[in-house]
Amino acid sequence: MERFVVISGCSGGGKSTLLAELAKRGHAVVDEPGRRIVKDELQREGAALPWVNGMAFARRAIELALTDRVAASRLEGWVFFDRGLVDAAAALQHLTGEPALATLGGVHRYHKRVFITPPWPEIYVEDAERPHGFDAAVAEHERLIEAYASLGYKVVMLPKTRTAQRVDFIMRALET
Template sequence: MSARYVVLSGCSGGGKSTLLAELRRRGYSTVDEPGRRVIKAEIDNGGRALPWVDLAAFARRAIDVSIEDRNAAADLPGCVFFDRSLVDAAAALEHATGEPVLERLGRQHRYNPTVFLTPPWPEIYVPDSERKHDLNAAISEYERLERIYPALGYRVVVLPKISVERRANLVLAELGTAFA
């Protein structure tokens, strides 16, 4: 486990990327969401590993990217904030195929024991070219993650619907003085 690897997960469109940008602005190392990078690469290259075309292929690619991200983060200084994690990608694969990968991958590649979840926030949810699912699908994914992280031994903090500055302050306060 790497206590310095902190996961921001939760509902699509719940403000994770905005929070990650605020933490980056404050000088923290950050890792962008694997899924969005996979989608961009697949679209740019005419690939089919897209969640709305082949969810299993997409999840497998997101798992690979997540593992690469963890390996690369070893070279980053201090606390590293991840927009989603290997757990999210493994949960997507298990959901799509029933393949039992979550327990093995989720326990083998650990993050900080505290995970921050952004809850569904309909007022800011916006589909885009990389987020084609509707809010109901996003809420279903959130509910799965809300169960999965504690089942893997993580302490979950659900972030309130407040300004990004206040959310960042809350995250840093929850992590304690070593991260502030």
């Protein structure tokens, strides 16, 4: 859908902060499937964690991203996604070699522009939900750029600047 906008890219690059600012400005937002899965799995001592069972995690992220799209179709105006279906499919493909990205084809599309948060070591932090290092985040970032480009999306790198300026950048880009 042309009104479904993905913010993807480097883990720890400020995506969640951007989504919070977009919500503050009155836009509909969808939280990252991975973060929600990790919180749930940690609470119930489950194993579908990226550092325990990456395949189970990626499959669950795909299911949640599909559910998010259905729920978002009921919302009005721009809907901003903190990651999405392509991110989950790219993770599954990376882990298993399955052609998960190819199965997306022309279905479940997002806006033609995908906004990417670049690696930004000055703001990167590890936490209980993100226990991987910066090098792993950069490798994931590079895979995501390749995945989105391979599906015909225009990859737009976000500037390393204050959150409000990044949101203004996104909104201006969506006007063109």
